[in-house]
Amino acid sequence: MGFTAIGFDIDGTLYANYKMFLHSLPAGLFHPRLSWNFGKVRKEIRRIRPVHNFRHLQAQLLAGHMGMEPEHAFALMERFLYQSWETSFRGIKPLNGVKAVLLDLKSRGFKLAALSDFPAARKLEYLGLTGMWDTAFSSEDTQYLKPHPEPFLEMASRLDTPPENILYVGNSYRYDVLGAKGVGMCAAHYSSRPKPRSKADFTFFDYKDLRDFILENSGI
Numbered sequence: 001m002g003f004t005a006i007g008f009d010i011d012g013t014l015y016a017n018y019k020m021f022l023h024s025l026p027a028g029l030f031h032p033r034l035s036w037n038f039g040k041v042r043k044e045i046r047r048i049r050p051v052h053n054f055r056h057l058q059a060q061l062l063a064g065h066m067g068m069e070p071e072h073a074f075a076l077m078e079r080f081l082y083q084s085w086e087t088s089f090r091g092i093k094p095l096n097g098v099k100a101v102l103l104d105l106k107s108r109g110f111k112l113a114a115l116s117d118f119p120a121a122r123k124l125e126y127l128g129l130t131g132m133w134d135t136a137f138s139s140e141d142t143q144y145l146k147p148h149p150e151p152f153l154e155m156a157s158r159l160d161t162p163p164e165n166i167l168y169v170g171n172s173y174r175y176d177v178l179g180a181k182g183v184g185m186c187a188a189h190y191s192s193r194p195k196p197r198s199k200a201d202f203t204f205f206d207y208k209d210l211r212d213f214i215l216e217n218s219g220i
């Protein structure tokens with residue numbers, strides 16, 4: 001190990017996912033068919049490659065499921081999923097200890113990245129987590145969602161750090177832990193209990209434990 005840079009997933013890792021779910025419930029209730037099919041499309045699109053225009057392909061897949069024109073599907077997603085989802089985010093707070101640990105790591109000279117499958121910048125603003133990131137971006141920008149290697153390699157390149165010196169922190173075993181390990185990064189799994197035979201280098205449920213683990217394995 002020997003970490004000099006730490007990457008973070010956002011949803012369910014920097015804030016509790018269920019709070020987001022409660023806030024976005026009205027959208028799910030008013031547009032259950034849209035939400036349901038969008039969930040299916042997000043799973044499907046992870047298996048497709050190459051992808052040249054992520055949002056366009058996503059609209060085409062959704063249109064197929066919903067029996068409508070891709071332009072209509074694109075507009076529906078923008079309005080009810082991407083936009084309303086961002087406004088429903090107001091008032092959501094980071095998990096306990098997140099901000100203090102990030103500021104501490106930053107002050108010790110670690111490079112920090114935020115990498116989410118959804119647009120990242122405004123979410124970090126709403127969470128009050130700005131000014132500490134060396135890079136913050138969405139895997140959509142690379143045309144591929146996690147656990148595809150591309151978003152993780154893009155993060156390493158933006159951090160100008162070899163994968164083996166990066167620890168990636170996330171709550172999804174399949175997308176975050178296996179994705180990061182797949183490109184040679186270390187992975188910390190945010191979870192109340194370790195997965196049996198977990199490939200994660202560390203599992204934690206208290207950000208202070210994560211900070212201790214990082215400092216014990218620091219490459220700075």
Ligand SMILES: [Mg+2]
Nearest residue numbers: 009011012171
């Ligand atoms: Mg997550």
